[in-house]
Amino acid sequence: xxDIPLLKATSIISPRLTVLVNTIDSKGELVSSPxxxxxxxxxxxxxxxxxxxRTKQSLKNAKRTGEFVICIVSPNFGxxxxxxxxxxxxxxxxxxxxxxxxxKSKKVNVPRIxxxxxxxxxxxxxxxxxxxxxxxxxxxxxxxxxxxxLEKVDPLLHVSGETFRAIGKAITLQRHTK
Ligand SMILES: Cc1cc2nc3c(=O)[nH]c(=O)nc-3n(C[C@H](O)[C@H](O)[C@H](O)COP(=O)(O)O)c2cc1C
Numbered sequence: 001x002x003d004i005p006l007l008k009a010t011s012i013i014s015p016r017l018t019v020l021v022n023t024i025d026s027k028g029e030l031v032s033s034p035x036x037x038x039x040x041x042x043x044x045x046x047x048x049x050x051x052x053x054r055t056k057q058s059l060k061n062a063k064r065t066g067e068f069v070i071c072i073v074s075p076n077f078g079x080x081x082x083x084x085x086x087x088x089x090x091x092x093x094x095x096x097x098x099x100x101x102x103x104k105s106k107k108v109n110v111p112r113i114x115x116x117x118x119x120x121x122x123x124x125x126x127x128x129x130x131x132x133x134x135x136x137x138x139x140x141x142x143x144x145x146x147x148x149x150l151e152k153v154d155p156l157l158h159v160s161g162e163t164f165r166a167i168g169k170a171i172t173l174q175r176h177t178k
Pocket of ligand 1: 018031032033034035036037038051052053055056057058059082084085086087088158
């Protein structure tokens with residue numbers, strides 16, 4: 001075992017999914033930014049949380065419009081998705097500059113990214129604040145769509161920094177839920 005500096009401790013809870021968080025900015029344009037602090041937080045109703053820096057545009061947009069869409073990223077468009085983290089202002093449409101495409105969502109006004117093989121359409125439920133540099137943007141999933149198997153979705157996992165991984169082989173373990 002080696003000591004991990006406390007400011008890097010959260011990287012032990014990795015890899016996590018790489019996603020694009022889609023929101024509508026103050027100019028009415030789609031913003032699609034990469035995030036990987038994303039976690040399920042409730043089953044019924046289905047709630048998800050995204051750990052978002054306090055100053056991020058996605059947070060402001062999700063609060064203002066009450067909606068956002070989570071688009072799972074796959075390796076075949078991973079670099080394009082990661083490029084969308086570049087500093088941007090309302091109206092910049094980085095996703096378009098990186099040759100990604102938008103597609104209408106089913107239950108919310110925020111479009112999804114066409115290249116994504118699994119999406120969660122969310123209504124902003126709450127923003128959980130604590131004494132820190134991030135908050136948790138809580139979304140209630142109002143519609144979900146996905147390719148039928150994990151292999152087809154092929155999610156890109158984010159380890160930390162510039163390190164990413166692909167999914168590994170499936171393992172079946174016995175559960176004791178009864
Ligand atoms: C793979 C990846 C994962 C990231 N995960 C997060 C995250 O979970 N939380 C966060 O605040 N920023 C994260 N970032 C940084 C944001 O993408 C970046 O600050 C971006 O400019 C935010 O855009 P926005 O202001 O439109 O929300 C991540 C960047 C990359 C490339």
